[in-house]
Amino acid sequence: MTLAGVPALASTPALAQATDTQQAPAADSQGANLPTVTVTGSGDDKQHLQTQSSSGALGSRSILDTPFSVTSVTADELADRQILKLGDVFFNDASVSDNSGGYSSWASYVTIRGLPADWQNSFRIDGKPFLSYAITLPYDHFERIDLLKGSSGFMYGFGSPGGLINYITKKPTDTPVRSVSVGYTSNNIWSEHVDLSGRFGNDQMFGYRLNATHDQGETFNEGQLKRDSVSLALDARLTRDLTWDFQAIWQNSNGEGQTPSITTSSLAGGSLPAVISGGNRNLIGAGQHIDTNFQLYQTGLTYRITPDWKANLSYSHSTSKRFRNEGIATLTDAAGNYTDWRSDSREGHVFDQWQAMLEGNAKTGFLEHQLVLGASWQKQVNDYSVAQYYQQIGTGNLYTQNTNSHDSSTDLQTYHAGILTQQALFASDTLKFSDQWSLLAGARYNEFQQDSFDTSGARTARYNKSALTPTVALMFKPEPNTTLYGSYVESLEQGGTPGVTNTNYGQQLKPLMSKQYEVGAKTDQRTWSATAALFRIERAAEYTDSSGALVQDGESDYQGLELGGSLKLGSQWQLGSSLMFLDSKYSKGSAYNGNRVAGAPNMMATAQVSYLVPQLAGLKLMADAKYTGNTMLRAANDLQVPSYTLFNLGASYTTRIGKYDTTFRAAVNNLLDKRYWQYQWENYIKPGDPRTFSVSAKVDF
Numbered sequence: 001m002t003l004a005g006v007p008a009l010a011s012t013p014a015l016a017q018a019t020d021t022q023q024a025p026a027a028d029s030q031g032a033n034l035p036t037v038t039v040t041g042s043g044d045d046k047q048h049l050q051t052q053s054s055s056g057a058l059g060s061r062s063i064l065d066t067p068f069s070v071t072s073v074t075a076d077e078l079a080d081r082q083i084l085k086l087g088d089v090f091f092n093d094a095s096v097s098d099n100s101g102g103y104s105s106w107a108s109y110v111t112i113r114g115l116p117a118d119w120q121n122s123f124r125i126d127g128k129p130f131l132s133y134a135i136t137l138p139y140d141h142f143e144r145i146d147l148l149k150g151s152s153g154f155m156y157g158f159g160s161p162g163g164l165i166n167y168i169t170k171k172p173t174d175t176p177v178r179s180v181s182v183g184y185t186s187n188n189i190w191s192e193h194v195d196l197s198g199r200f201g202n203d204q205m206f207g208y209r210l211n212a213t214h215d216q217g218e219t220f221n222e223g224q225l226k227r228d229s230v231s232l233a234l235d236a237r238l239t240r241d242l243t244w245d246f247q248a249i250w251q252n253s254n255g256e257g258q259t260p261s262i263t264t265s266s267l268a269g270g271s272l273p274a275v276i277s278g279g280n281r282n283l284i285g286a287g288q289h290i291d292t293n294f295q296l297y298q299t300g301l302t303y304r305i306t307p308d309w310k311a312n313l314s315y316s317h318s319t320s321k322r323f324r325n326e327g328i329a330t331l332t333d334a335a336g337n338y339t340d341w342r343s344d345s346r347e348g349h350v351f352d353q354w355q356a357m358l359e360g361n362a363k364t365g366f367l368e369h370q371l372v373l374g375a376s377w378q379k380q381v382n383d384y385s386v387a388q389y390y391q392q393i394g395t396g397n398l399y400t401q402n403t404n405s406h407d408s409s410t411d412l413q414t415y416h417a418g419i420l421t422q423q424a425l426f427a428s429d430t431l432k433f434s435d436q437w438s439l440l441a442g443a444r445y446n447e448f449q450q451d452s453f454d455t456s457g458a459r460t461a462r463y464n465k466s467a468l469t470p471t472v473a474l475m476f477k478p479e480p481n482t483t484l485y486g487s488y489v490e491s492l493e494q495g496g497t498p499g500v501t502n503t504n505y506g507q508q509l510k511p512l513m514s515k516q517y518e519v520g521a522k523t524d525q526r527t528w529s530a531t532a533a534l535f536r537i538e539r540a541a542e543y544t545d546s547s548g549a550l551v552q553d554g555e556s557d558y559q560g561l562e563l564g565g566s567l568k569l570g571s572q573w574q575l576g577s578s579l580m581f582l583d584s585k586y587s588k589g590s591a592y593n594g595n596r597v598a599g600a601p602n603m604m605a606t607a608q609v610s611y612l613v614p615q616l617a618g619l620k621l622m623a624d625a626k627y628t629g630n631t632m633l634r635a636a637n638d639l640q641v642p643s644y645t646l647f648n649l650g651a652s653y654t655t656r657i658g659k660y661d662t663t664f665r666a667a668v669n670n671l672l673d674k675r676y677w678q679y680q681w682e683n684y685i686k687p688g689d690p691r692t693f694s695v696s697a698k699v700d701f
Contacts, residue, residue, distance in 0.1 A: 046566040048072040049524040056155030057426040059372040067473035067485035069149035082667035082694035094578040094604040104258040108132035114600025115162030124166040128316035131349040138229035141211040154471040161514040172207025183696035189217035209233040223257030241304040260327030273336040275675040279690035286405035309360030321348040336398035342406040344389035353378040368432040383414040440473040482523040498550040514539035543635040554590025576608040592635040603629035622650040644676035661700040
């Protein structure tokens with residue numbers, strides 16, 4: 001969408017009718033209280049430029065004062081739009097194209113500025129790493145979800161230069177929270193959610209926040225889903241200056257009958273087969289399932305040394321496990337014929353991280369400094385099946401029922417296939433020369449070690465890399481609510497892992513370097529806000545070559561323009577829009593010099609409108625639309641996914657029934673039941689989700 005994005009359409013009616021200036025407390029990613037922030041501008045601003053965001057090595061600052069592009073989507077917006085998958089979260093951001101599938105292994109796939117989010121390093125919960133592959137997180141457990149574009153390598157270490165997604169968990173509240181909600185999504189999935197929060201003890205010393213969700217039923221393609229999620233956040237104000245916090249998330253998900261992967265790697269000719277509906281059950285053969293278990297535990301101490309300085313020490317541990325029997329339809333022609341393959345495997349990933357940070361303000365002469373110093377250690381262990389099943393089990397056609405089947409293996413054992421460790425030192429200094437001018441300078445020194453092992457436990461390869469990744473940004477504020485900036489950042493990201501359809505499957509590729517240049521503007525006024533960013537990203541190219549191997553060759557360049565805006569008309573209307581133009585190409589010796597980069601659409605646009613109905617207080621109507629431009633499926637540029645446009649409708653109604661505040665919500669996604677091919681990954685496509693209906697009711701007590 002833009003620098004700051006124009007995320008969802010809705011917040012609560014009470015917020016929409018709030019005053020234009022209010023006092024809003026904020027919390028950093030460790031849960032420590034930040035100073036009260038004066039929020040000016042529209043009370044229903046969809047770009048959230050005044051939101052305080054804790055951004056790793058940049059420290060805590062508002063989105064308005066961050067010299068990079070940031071999109072923030074709030075809990076109210078997630079609830080109003082009845083979010084089902086990650087691509088829906090950023091539906092109103094024109095920089096994000098949806099590659100995700102909420103009931104499949106593709107749960108966390110999105111493309112940001114034409115670059116795929118790195119499923120091993122592009123995701124955080126409260127700034128702590130976890131592996132997102134096949135995991136659809138419980139969105140109603142989060143206060144907001146932030147997308148940091150371009151700068152993730154400096155702020156958090158390894159990561160795609162496209163961006164990093166940070167989930168901010170719901171924290172204990174001073175005012176008690178008691179709510180229960182029930183929801184229904186077509187075809188027949190029922191959801192129940194409980195949210196409880198408060199404080200207790202002497203001087204309200206201890207705080208808690210408990211969220212629990214259960215989803216179960218039939219998906220839109222007649223598959224089955226059963227998912228249970230629990231999260232717990234605790235804190236203790238041990239002294240006036242010392243705070244302890246703890247967060248835990250546990251989720252177990254079992255899905256059957258998910259849409260198989262569809263690969264075009266063997267497709268002859270230059271056109272795709274006619275589109276089928278994402279709700280079509282023809283592709284689903286017997287035995288397919290995806291079972292996942294996700295756990296994250298993190299704890300930390302925050303010490304307020306002085307009013308201007310604080311220190312934080314934190315530890316996090318996360319595990320992601322999946323057991324899947326997945327169909328892979330390998331298309332052979334435009335008539336929809338395919339060879340049917342099955343992949344049956346168990347996989348697991350463990351992340352451990354220690355991090356220490358010191359953040360504060362200082363003054364030397366006429367210069368004011370916002371300083372951040374830190375160190376981190378991180379270990380990632382990847383487990384894969386000793387003997388993964390991957391075989392052809394038959395043939396089929398997209399337009400007739402798949403009758404092939406394969407039962408899951410029950411004796412699949414795993415082994416440590418790779419261990420990756422990172423050690424980092426980072427520092428940043430924002431020098432304020434005057435009320436108008438400031439300069440950010442920072443650097444991260446990262447030591448990376450990657451060990452690969454065979455099934456016997458013997459190490460087969462070791463890769464070491466040390467890199468200093470700098471960033472610098474110049475900011476100018478012509479008035480308090482406007483920021484102009486120019487920034488430069490370098491990033492180091494983990495190399496790709498070839499998939500089962502690659503001839504070099506399982507061989508972890510070496511890390512990639514990238515550079516990003518960006519100039520932009522952000523302004524937050526009384527009834528409107530606007531953002532603009534012009535960027536260029538230079539990244540080592542990675543793609544599947546003509547022999548079927550995933551290779552690193554030459555460079556991929558991305559040049560783009562992002563525009564976004566939000567406008568409040570009177571007391572009822574809220575409008576928003578965003579636009580991205582993107583020019584991408586392979587260069588510097590690549591075998592495909594001059595071709596468009598696979599997966600990078602040339603244009604995207606979004607529009608949103610919400611209306612508070614004056615005749616019925618508490619009723620809000622919403623609509624949004626998104627255009628996704630055509631996208632090349634592979635580096636050879638001989639196959640293209642056509643453009644498509646989607647429309648959504650929604651409504652929310654807040655009222656009081658007896659003594660209880662009650663909110664009813666309804667949403668229709670893909671209103672026109674558009675059939676379209678969705679780019680999922682290089683050489684992979686997915687039929688877009690069909691029209692879905694969602695309704696829910698929430699009671700606060």
